[in-house]
Amino acid sequence: MTRGGGHRNGTPRTGAAGHGARAARRLAATALAGVLACAGCTAPGGDADLTGPGRAGELRVLAGSELADLEPVLERAAEATGVTVHMEYAGTLDGVQQILGGQTDQRYDAVWFASNRYLNLYAEARTALREETAVMASPVALGVTEDAAAGLGWGDGTEVTWSDIAEAAADGDLAYGMSSPAASNSGFSALVGVASALADTGTALETSDIDEVAPELRAFFSGQELTAGSSGWLAEEFARRSASGDAGLAGLVNYESVLLSLNASGRLDRPLTIVRPADGTVTADYPLSLLDSATDEVAESYRVLVDHLLSAEVQREILQETHRRPMNPEALGEAGLPSVTELPFPTRAETVDRLIAAYFDEIRKPARTVYVLDASISMQGERIEALRAAMETLTGGDDSVSGRFQRFYGRERVTLLPFDGAVRPAVDHELSEEPDPATLDAIRSEVDALELGDGTAAYDAVAEAYRLLEAEDRGDAAESFTSIVLLTDGEVNTGRTFAELRDETHARLPAGLRDVPVFTVLFGEGDAAEMTELAELTGGRTFDARSDSLDAAFREIRGYQ
Structure with missing residues (x-):
């Protein structure tokens, strides 16, 4: 090659x-x-x-x-x-x-x-x-558990290419985590590097190359089981899963420095084997x-x-x-790290933008998200307007460099599940691969039309979100990035307590559902300790919209979906 x-x-x-x-x-x-x-x-x-x-x-x-x-x-x-x-x-x-x-x-x-x-x-x-x-x-590299590396024949000194990694992923022999290319430079650099190497043109990637290399990219990203908005959180979550005995996630695409740091931290039973692809990579300088x-x-x-x-x-x-x-x-x-081949970076912004858009809309596994949204009377005024503004961004209302990749993606399934003192009926939307303005308009309109009521049954609503996901064909769970987003601005005063959600509802879920992350948003007078514990329990993360805008929190969450 x-x-x-x-x-x-x-x-x-x-x-x-x-x-x-x-x-x-x-x-x-x-x-x-x-x-x-x-x-x-x-x-x-x-x-x-x-x-x-x-x-x-x-x-x-x-x-x-x-x-x-x-x-x-x-x-x-x-x-x-x-x-x-x-x-x-x-x-x-x-x-x-x-x-x-x-x-x-x-x-x-x-x-x-x-x-x-x-x-x-x-x-x-x-x-x-x-x-x-x-x-x-620090170049982008792949860290692989020793067992997986041995099974794949990727010992120290073995030349491994991005094509080899794609083949292992397509065969089901390698599941890995990689950060979002729209939120984290390690994921962005990895995407550019993989596409450039697989295109194998000897020159910088062009827009015309993307469709040609798409089948190989789909093979590569069929192995992606974890996404994240930052390279650091990705490493944290990999270490957490490793400590819990989860052997399903065997690889981590990240900066070489993060992989070496993870090895040096002592948090892994055995250090990762670091693969620096022989056909080149993109280096952060x-x-x-x-x-x-x-x-x-x-x-x-x-x-x-x-x-x-x-x-x-x-x-x-x-x-x-x-x-x-x-x-x-x-x-x-005296000692040195192996040298790496630096791949050429695209020379046109439209090429990079097309590559990122194709990654989300066509290539990687689609997202499956349940938005559990507080519609209690305490959301009246600026707070409900902040929620509507955040949903405006997610439905394509921001065409800036950063905002255009924080919208809902092609093939994504979005469920809106509002609640006040009771859980309201869920409304499902599924986007097509092509631009889907009608569905985006429908999502936006539903949030705009939310009427507010008394009471806050947030944990009943989370339990209902799990019930909805369990009722679906969970055989497809590995084919999507599934998550729950919980927004509540006040004390939970109706229905289940947090302890009941944790000890009765969550503890009894099938293993696949227990691993669905809940991303909680701190807002208004919501219980920060409970929101944080719920996120940690499920492998999610808490986002603080009290000191920053709700729009900013929802944008950041997109990097994890």
Whole structure:
């Protein structure tokens, strides 16, 4: 197979892998937990003034959430350089949209994502950057359990291609997790890399290549059993399932650094075998990028910080603490990570957008979602309007770079299950593969027409959602990404208690249904402790709409469906 026209990448991106106990302890506290930092959180320099020009000695950075594990490095950098970094976190596509919309001007001085490749496809975004410096690197790879690797004949040193992985997935020999390409750069990079390698043209992927390679992509993604909105949460969920004895999920497509960090964390019975596909991959190079709107004083602080981060000592710290490859050759050390072939990245935004759309609408398994929605009187006013605005986004009302992939997807089955003091009748909608404005309009209209009533029987409604799913042909459960979304803004005062839902309803469900995640939304006066426990019980996640908008929470949930 032609190796995509890529080049052997063996110098700055090959480094020693520090696996000491100190690194493992720090990893457990930062890399696997810190990456779950929410959008809008500010660290490590505390609250920053996000209005007006920046100030010398400070750098306000819009960053990918995975970079939360660099906070200890940045805290030490502030002591060494006098430059305090204020990090706010967002997804890559959301960050690109903020740059295109001018929302970063006078709010941030720099952006720091896993890659600027998608950003650079837009001329307006390119001109918004004054300087960019790659600080570290991590290629996308596949981690496979030792048993699965042995069964597939993928031992150390074995050349494995993306085609080999696709064949194993299609044969039912490999089930894996991968993050959403619309929410996480690791999933985005993986999708681009797999498509480019399977197209095997020797040049950058073109829009015309996507339909031709679609059958092979369907084979590859037939093995995807878990999706997520972040590479960190994906690793957390893989570790949780491994600890619970779930042997069904045997692989994880993620950054090499996340896989190495997971191995070093001690949370797995046996370390993952890391497969770096021989036909190439896409590498994150983490460019710290100064915005053109930054003041000259801030630009000088940026350069001081960059020089510090690229010093051999700090590069070694980054390698040891995050397992990302150093860009400074002096930090490589004696041992090295294998070199990788870098696949060419598409040169047109429309190619990437078409690939992402095809992934959701045509290629991967469809989503199956039950929305359990509070229609109690406490939702009156701004709260019900916030729900309607969120549903406007999900039904295609936002055509921005980030919003266009947060809509309901082709082939997705959506159930609306409203409740007040009683559970109301469920309404099902199934979208076609092609654009389906009539169904989207119907979903939007139903939420717009919700009438509010007395009482809050949220846990009865969740039990009904499980009943609906159980009544379906669960033989198809493995053929969809099934989830429940629960929104309630007040105290549950009617019907089942949380304890009854947990101990009587959930505990008695068939195994397949017990694993259906419930994504809970903290809103209004809802019980945060119970919502969090319900999400954790089911392998879901809690999203906070109390400090941010409900629209933002529903958008974020889409990365997990």
